[in-house]
Amino acid sequence: MKRVNQTRKPKLAVWKFASCDGCQLSLLDCEDELLAVADAIEIANFPEASRAVVKGPYDLSLVEGSITTPHDSERIQKIRKVSKTLVTIGACATSGGIQALRNFGEVEEMASIVYAHPEYIQSLATSTPISDHVTVDFELRGCPINKNQLVEVISAFLHNRKPNTPGHSVCVECKKRGTVCVMVSRGIPCLGPVTQAGCGAICPAFNRGCYGCFGPMETPNTRALSDGWKKLGVTDRDLVHAYRGFNAYAEPFRKEGDALEK
Amino acid sequence: MKNKDKDSGSRTIRVDYLARVEGEGGVYIRIRDGQVKDVKLKIFEPPRYFEALLRGRKYLEAPDITARICGICPIAYQMGACHAMEDIFALRVEGTVRELRRLIYCGEWIESHALHVFMLHAPDFLGYESAIHMAKDHPDIVELGLRIKKLGNEIMTVVGGREIHPINVRVGGFYKAPSREALRALLPELEWARDAAEQTIRWVSELPFPEFEQAYEFVALRHPEEYPFNEGRLISSAGLDIPITSFFDYIEESHVKHSTSLHAHMKERGNYFVGPMARYSLNFDQLSPSVQEAARASGLGETCSNPFKSIIVRAVEILHAVEEAQRIIQCYEEPRESFMPYEVRAGTGHGCTEAPRGICYHRYTVDDHGIIEDASIVPPTSQNQSRIEEDLYHYVEQNIDLPDDKMQWQCEQAIRNYDPCISCSCHFLKLEMDRE
Numbered sequence: 001m002k003r004v005n006q007t008r009k010p011k012l013a014v015w016k017f018a019s020c021d022g023c024q025l026s027l028l029d030c031e032d033e034l035l036a037v038a039d040a041i042e043i044a045n046f047p048e049a050s051r052a053v054v055k056g057p058y059d060l061s062l063v064e065g066s067i068t069t070p071h072d073s074e075r076i077q078k079i080r081k082v083s084k085t086l087v088t089i090g091a092c093a094t095s096g097g098i099q100a101l102r103n104f105g106e107v108e109e110m111a112s113i114v115y116a117h118p119e120y121i122q123s124l125a126t127s128t129p130i131s132d133h134v135t136v137d138f139e140l141r142g143c144p145i146n147k148n149q150l151v152e153v154i155s156a157f158l159h160n161r162k163p164n165t166p167g168h169s170v171c172v173e174c175k176k177r178g179t180v181c182v183m184v185s186r187g188i189p190c191l192g193p194v195t196q197a198g199c200g201a202i203c204p205a206f207n208r209g210c211y212g213c214f215g216p217m218e219t220p221n222t223r224a225l226s227d228g229w230k231k232l233g234v235t236d237r238d239l240v241h242a243y244r245g246f247n248a249y250a251e252p253f254r255k256e257g258d259a260l261e262k
Numbered sequence: 263m264k265n266k267d268k269d270s271g272s273r274t275i276r277v278d279y280l281a282r283v284e285g286e287g288g289v290y291i292r293i294r295d296g297q298v299k300d301v302k303l304k305i306f307e308p309p310r311y312f313e314a315l316l317r318g319r320k321y322l323e324a325p326d327i328t329a330r331i332c333g334i335c336p337i338a339y340q341m342g343a344c345h346a347m348e349d350i351f352a353l354r355v356e357g358t359v360r361e362l363r364r365l366i367y368c369g370e371w372i373e374s375h376a377l378h379v380f381m382l383h384a385p386d387f388l389g390y391e392s393a394i395h396m397a398k399d400h401p402d403i404v405e406l407g408l409r410i411k412k413l414g415n416e417i418m419t420v421v422g423g424r425e426i427h428p429i430n431v432r433v434g435g436f437y438k439a440p441s442r443e444a445l446r447a448l449l450p451e452l453e454w455a456r457d458a459a460e461q462t463i464r465w466v467s468e469l470p471f472p473e474f475e476q477a478y479e480f481v482a483l484r485h486p487e488e489y490p491f492n493e494g495r496l497i498s499s500a501g502l503d504i505p506i507t508s509f510f511d512y513i514e515e516s517h518v519k520h521s522t523s524l525h526a527h528m529k530e531r532g533n534y535f536v537g538p539m540a541r542y543s544l545n546f547d548q549l550s551p552s553v554q555e556a557a558r559a560s561g562l563g564e565t566c567s568n569p570f571k572s573i574i575v576r577a578v579e580i581l582h583a584v585e586e587a588q589r590i591i592q593c594y595e596e597p598r599e600s601f602m603p604y605e606v607r608a609g610t611g612h613g614c615t616e617a618p619r620g621i622c623y624h625r626y627t628v629d630d631h632g633i634i635e636d637a638s639i640v641p642p643t644s645q646n647q648s649r650i651e652e653d654l655y656h657y658v659e660q661n662i663d664l665p666d667d668k669m670q671w672q673c674e675q676a677i678r679n680y681d682p683c684i685s686c687s688c689h690f691l692k693l694e695m696d697r698e
Contacts, residue, residue, distance in 0.1 A: 017308070018307075018308040018310055019333075020330050020331060020332050020333040020336075021332065021333045021334060021683075022330075022332075022333015022334070022336070022426040022427060023333065023426075025333050025334060025377075025426060026426065028377065028381060029411075029415060029425060029426070031408040031409065031411055031412035031415070032408075032412070034394075034408065035394070035397055035401075035404070035405075035408075038394045038397070043392075043394060046392075049381065049382075049392050049393070049394065050391050050392030050393075050394065050395070051391050051392065051671075051674065052391035052392060052395065065308075068308045068309075068310070069308045071306075072308060097330075098310070098315070098327060098330050099310040099311065099315070101315040102311060102314075102315065105314075105315075109314070110311040110314035110315065111309070111311065111314075113311070113313060113314040113317070114309065114311050114312075114313050114314055115309070115517050115524070116516070116517040116524075117517045117519070120517065120518075120519045121309055123308065123309055127310075143330065143427065144333060144424075144426040144427055199424070202423040202424055202429050203423070203429050203437075205423075205438075206423050206429060206430045206436075206437045206438040207437045207438045207600075208429065208430075208432075208437040208438075211326065211429075213427075238320070241319060241320070241323070246330065
């Protein structure tokens with residue numbers, strides 16, 4: 001993280017690409033912290049919340065969404081130029097999101113399924129993460145992001161330190177909250193062993209397997225997990241779909257899905 | 263935002279990126295010789311092809327995948343998908359599980375309406391760029407709004423696991439039923455919220471409203487016993503009364519060049535209006551006596567056709583959702599099964615529920631293994647798009663002499679009346695005025 005000039009309030013900008021708006025909503029969902037954040041930081045460009053636009057450059061840019069159109073692939077370059085620190089928020093910006101499923105199919109066919117006049121639609125063949133286009137200073141995972149982690153990232157930036165967001169698996173969070181392993185004890189297929197922590201291991205606590213919202217953990221052993229799922233009777237097709245979810249285009253998940261498909 | 267004076271007799275006003283709406287869009291308005299010639303709501307939200315990428319996926323994935331269409335109203339998508347699948351499998355969800363579905367929807371209405379009333383819409387009436395600017399002069403009201411919003415999120419978190427893209431909703435019901443204690447812990451804040459919602463109704467009813475009554479065809483769900491959430495027939499103020507399975511017999515979608523969101527129209531009749539004002543005007547009698555009383559006391563009639571007053575209707579619906587949540591929690595006993603059993607079979611099914619912004623329709627066809635062969639989703643904002651354009655047409659016509667900057671802001675406000683959710687409709691704003 002680069003140093004912030006302490007003589008004035010740092011300027012925050014929030015940018016949107018192809019996405020559901022949920023991750024930037026997480027900022028407005030910090031009901032207890034929002035007014036304090038607005039005191040410490042100048043919300044200079046955040047169209048979902050304000051019609052006021054303060055000119056850049058911006059000290060911190062939060063980027064939501066993936067790059068899916070020719071126009072957006074140019075826009076992200078301009079945003080990088082006016083941003084001292086650029087942080088991507090959420091699975092779309094970090095791995096391409098659910099819309100990256102198009103990367104595995106024909107985008108023309110998809111457009112013709114949805115639109116009567118696909119020729120009106122300007123869309124790239126792929127949905128790609130921001131880091132495929134510009135240098136990203138920090139990636140915050142999640143579909144959606146966890147708002148406590150968002151507050152942590154903003155505070156870390158304000159204090160010129162590295163954000164404390166663990167890279168270990170969801171399994172660690174299950175152990176911490178005392179959830180008995182759903183895969184071992186109940187035979188429920190779970191992506192927890194290969195998925196990065198951050199959500200608080202919600203799904204297993206609700207009697208369902210993790211479905212990978214936070215994307216791959218550091219050095220995940222996807223092959224071992226796939227074998228475990230197969231022993232539970234999961235078909236290759238269902239395994240492919242499990243990896244091809246909200247972080248389908250993240251490398252470890254992409255590779256495992258592709259290997260299973262062969 | 264750009265204001266361009268081409269010459270003394272012509273003006274172009276455009277807003278390139280409309281703020282305080284969810285998603286991306288803009289507006290283009292062309293004026294020639296003091297007459298409105300063209301209004302286009304331009305939606306440039308990048309398409310994400312949900313209906314295409316659902317093909318080949320399992321029916322159980324539909325609620326989780328379609329939730330990602332919109333981070334502001336994921337419950338609407340989850341409920342629509344679940345009901346459509348249950349329609350295929352001939353399952354009727356009843357009893358406590360049905361009540362829990364209403365409860366989580368109460369949470370979404372409270373959160374989404376509070377976000378719109380306090381953070382997106384109210385600042386327009388009082389001349390602030392945002393709620394954060396408004397908070398400097400009206401800290402108490404912004405804090406009240408945030409606290410109501412937070413309660414909506416808490417309901418979703420207790421029932422759904424988290425507020426955005428809840429994980430606990432599934433075909434047949436829920437993965438796990440919340441404990442009685444966890445729900446009852448929400449009661450003290452709900453009791454506070456009842457007063458806070460009444461205070462909100464009084465506060466918004468005193469905002470300055472332009473005279474702008476329009477002739478709308480309101481479309482909403484109608485249920486024999488309840489103010490609608492998940493079930494009912496589709497009715498309209500022009501006499502439509504159909505089962506949701508007939509949706510596409512009466513409503514058609516068209517694809518226009520200036521929008522990545524499809525436009526919906528009533529066949530042979532034209533545009534229509536969905537959302538809180540439609541719901542309220544078609545279902546006033548289904549509100550509890552105390553909610554009706556609070557609405558009347560604010561000066562609202564049994565119907566409302568001034569879209570600027572939709573902010574009052576949203577506040578009334580917050581009160582309704584708070585009361586409904588209290589009722590559900592007070593009667594709640596943990597169900598023995600958190601979801602109802604069903605047998606997967608091939609077929610086509612329909613779901614239509616009342617998202618905070620209006621009806622959200624889903625239709626799926628699955629094979630005998632429950633694999634999705636076809637999906638069609640019609641979100642509320644795509645249904646309102648054409649009606650928003652007509653509102654703008656009349657509003658600009660009625661206020662043609664306003665200076666550009668005021669016209670711009672008021673047009674933005676006229677659009678925000680609809681609480682448009684553009685990420686949804688593409689599966690939407692930017693104002694461009696071209697005057698000569």
